[in-house]
Amino acid sequence: VKTINEYGIRLDRNGYAPSIMQDDLDECFLCGNRSGKLDRHEVFSGPNRSKSKALGCWCMLCHATCHQGFDGVHNNANRGYMLKRKAQRIAMNHYGWSTDEFIRRFGKNYI
Secondary structure, eight states: OOOBOTTSOBOOTTSOOOOSSOSOTTSOTTTOOOSSOEEEEESSOGGGHHHHHHHTOEEEEEIIIIISSTTSTTTOHHHHHHHHHHHHHHHHHHHTOOHHHHHHHHSOOOO
């Protein structure tokens, strides 16, 4: 069974739409690193994780630095918030959403 999101985009078997944040999935979205392990990161987590997956609000981050490292998005609140702001702008532009529509979907304005 193929799952399709509300915009008619086919989701992969794990529920992911193609990323709207980056085309080159072989590099870290934040630093551009192309070597080492890359992790797929859903930008909006918790109750919004499935929305991040289905709407393409995810990116690749280098594991040791930008994702799980000391200054990574999971350990540096400012860096994580910066990524959420960037993702909100990308999503609003990509889907033609207003700020109110983004808030309706994700519960918060990060900009």
